[in-house]
Amino acid sequence: MDNLKLSRIKLLGAAATLLLVLVVVFAGTPNTSMAKLTPETPGKLRLDGASDYAAQCARCHGGDGRGQTAKGRKTNAGDLTKSTVSDTKGIRMITNGSGQMPAFKDSMNADQIRGVMSYVHGFRR
Ligand code: HEC
Structure with missing residues (x-):
């Protein structure tokens, strides 16, 4: 696997993690x-x-x-x-x-x- 592909995979992983964190944070925010x-x-x-x-x-x-x-x-x-x-x-x-x-x-x-x-x-x- 070349470096470009590897870094793309890493970027995707980071984006997915960020999305997951956001979902957890917003789902936990009480809507008054x-x-x-x-x-x-x-x-x-x-x-x-x-x-x-x-x-x-x-x-x-x-x-x-x-x-x-x-x-x-x-x-x-x-x-x-x-x-x-x-x-x-x-x-x-x-x-x-x-x-x-x-x-x-x-x-x-x-x-x-x-x-x-x-x-x-x-x-x-
Ligand atoms: C005391 C009686 C009364 C209550 C309680 C009432 N309405 Fe009405 N509603 C009316 C009357 C009379 C009209 C017509 C008003 C006009 O033509 O200016 C109307 C019009 C409407 C319209 C517009 C309909 C149209 O096609 O012009 C909507 C939407 C509506 N009411 C929703 C509600 C909602 C939602 C509630 C509760 C939060 C509510 N109304 C409570 C009497 C009432």
Whole structure:
């Protein structure tokens, strides 16, 4: 084996080791937003917007997103399965409120709002 090949192999090995170290370091970093517990699921990590949706949104938008709850009909919450708003606009609406929808910036952090928007986006098909 010539020297060039050998040094390439060494470089690859070093890169692989560095990657492994980075993965271990980042995997071990606690993510504060993910580590937050929800009142409904004590002891469980929140990994998506489902529990925030159930706690904060379902009373108007319904478990299925169609808005057919008493409060949803009253406020005209519409049907999230047919929504066409962009995620950016939706996040702005959830954060600051819109029409009869209250603002959620005081009850959820930015990560939670993003998570809940990604969850409601999932109602579309
Ligand atoms: C008090 C009832 C109520 C609650 C609670 C509520 N919404 Fe709404 N939501 C509405 C109403 C009413 C609209 C229509 C607002 C408008 O047209 O300006 C709306 C609009 C939306 C839209 C935009 C839909 C579209 O196509 O225009 C999204 C996305 C949305 N809500 C998500 C959420 C999420 C996520 C939550 C929970 C964090 C939530 N809403 C909580 C009543 C509510």
